[in-house]
Amino acid sequence: MRLTIIGTGYVGLVTGACFSEMGSRVTCVDIDQKKIDNLKKGVLPIYEPGLESIVLDNSKEGTLAFTTSLEEAAKGCSVFVIAVGTPPGEDGSADLQYVLQVARQIGRVINGYTVVVDKSTVPVGTADKVKAAIREELDLRGTNASFDVVSNPEFLKEGAAVRDFLKPDRIIIGTDSDKAEKLMRRLYAPFSRNHDKILFMNVRDAEMTKYAANSMLATKISFMNEIASLCEQLGVDVENVRKGIGSDSRIGYSFIYPGCGYGGSCFPKDVKALIQTGKDIGFEPTLLASVEQRNNLQKEVLGLKVKKRFGQDLSDKTICLWGLAFKPGTDDMREASSMVLMEALIKAGARILAYDPVAMDQAEKEMPAEWEASVTLVQDQYQALVNADACILVTEWKTFRQPDFKKMKTLMRSAVIFDGRNQYDPEEVAEAGFEYHGIGREI
Numbered sequence: 001m002r003l004t005i006i007g008t009g010y011v012g013l014v015t016g017a018c019f020s021e022m023g024s025r026v027t028c029v030d031i032d033q034k035k036i037d038n039l040k041k042g043v044l045p046i047y048e049p050g051l052e053s054i055v056l057d058n059s060k061e062g063t064l065a066f067t068t069s070l071e072e073a074a075k076g077c078s079v080f081v082i083a084v085g086t087p088p089g090e091d092g093s094a095d096l097q098y099v100l101q102v103a104r105q106i107g108r109v110i111n112g113y114t115v116v117v118d119k120s121t122v123p124v125g126t127a128d129k130v131k132a133a134i135r136e137e138l139d140l141r142g143t144n145a146s147f148d149v150v151s152n153p154e155f156l157k158e159g160a161a162v163r164d165f166l167k168p169d170r171i172i173i174g175t176d177s178d179k180a181e182k183l184m185r186r187l188y189a190p191f192s193r194n195h196d197k198i199l200f201m202n203v204r205d206a207e208m209t210k211y212a213a214n215s216m217l218a219t220k221i222s223f224m225n226e227i228a229s230l231c232e233q234l235g236v237d238v239e240n241v242r243k244g245i246g247s248d249s250r251i252g253y254s255f256i257y258p259g260c261g262y263g264g265s266c267f268p269k270d271v272k273a274l275i276q277t278g279k280d281i282g283f284e285p286t287l288l289a290s291v292e293q294r295n296n297l298q299k300e301v302l303g304l305k306v307k308k309r310f311g312q313d314l315s316d317k318t319i320c321l322w323g324l325a326f327k328p329g330t331d332d333m334r335e336a337s338s339m340v341l342m343e344a345l346i347k348a349g350a351r352i353l354a355y356d357p358v359a360m361d362q363a364e365k366e367m368p369a370e371w372e373a374s375v376t377l378v379q380d381q382y383q384a385l386v387n388a389d390a391c392i393l394v395t396e397w398k399t400f401r402q403p404d405f406k407k408m409k410t411l412m413r414s415a416v417i418f419d420g421r422n423q424y425d426p427e428e429v430a431e432a433g434f435e436y437h438g439i440g441r442e443i
Ligand SMILES: NC(=O)c1ccc[n+]([C@@H]2O[C@H](COP(=O)([O-])OP(=O)(O)OC[C@H]3O[C@@H](n4cnc5c(N)ncnc54)[C@H](O)[C@@H]3O)[C@@H](O)[C@H]2O)c1
Pocket: 006, 007, 008, 009, 010, 011, 012, 029, 030, 031, 032, 035, 083, 084, 085, 086, 098, 101, 102, 119, 120, 121, 122, 154, 155, 156, 157, 158, 265, 266
């Protein structure tokens, strides 16, 4: 099958690469000339385990190509996948300008029957807007090409995106067209061999499913963070509580780790967008508003703990940050808790030494220029501890999981650990001579 993917970011690139890996001929389109030039040279814009080899192999085979010209990509192609960003607008709703811009561009190039697949995360009712935008362009051209708009939300996780795409839990397809359903079934057949993973539903149901899934996961995280704060006040070990409730099969262990807040390009914006969807129809989504509020507070917790320990003025303190990315396995810094923490520490006068295994280039781009005097990005996790008054674990990369505490102690000025992801055993840390502060556990 010939596919055109429009938008070559996390979702578009992974989608394009994985479809080409399964035998489709894919052209990825992006308006970012530099990104496309680099991809043509085999240089990927993101870090994602397993992605590079798939991109390089399929580019070499000629089954995966990159261009900035939608017109060029469209030749002989009858399936277009929209994978551009849907960032939050001023009121928190999903900004659809890129999606609708692409819809109009598609309307300008299609001729025969076409399926337009919406893979971007978009609010209920967007497919109708996409349809109208395409129809308008076709009318302007005086062309009567038939087309269907399908909703096919993406559930990949950054850091495991290739694995998730190749072995999905489920594939959600929203369509009211038998013709489009047949085509989508064929397109996804290689990913659904073992058992049927495709769930067909109507378009609006599919659009809502994506928001409901992300909001549910964000809710679990915020719920546990709230429980952690209660535990801390009550002298209860939240980690025992986590294990105690996780063992209930109705609750499960996933997404109930206390931490320093969720970030990334999806949860924060999707929760915001769903809140706004509710408001737009006169409904007050009180639970979702609390989920967001709890998360904003949670991102401040580490900074508050540091100030509680060392005082409001940190101008004579050097703080080491382990991890900058919003989660392990990615270099994505969007809405990362590390940014909120760094801002609080810098405002209090602290000097920061930070290390992340892959996100330092990205972090450098994201950090405001005025932080340069306060933050040093260090190329080695132990070097980042030299003369530090505290080490804060922000992102739970594997390399931080079992550190050499003895070595840490010899390097640091004072032996204090703030464990932003409750990764360490407080007893082990205390035995190594460290003072331990976790999330929901002050020991
Ligand atoms: N990142 C994730 O983990 C994830 C997971 C599931 C769903 N999603 C959703 O998928 C969508 C894309 O997310 P992302 O993280 O891949 O975004 P991204 O910002 O990484 O990439 C979007 C790309 O689209 C390009 N673009 C914008 N306008 C264009 C146009 N007119 N023509 C061609 N290219 C254009 C941009 O240059 C950019 O490269 C969003 O709606 C997001 O919510 C993301």
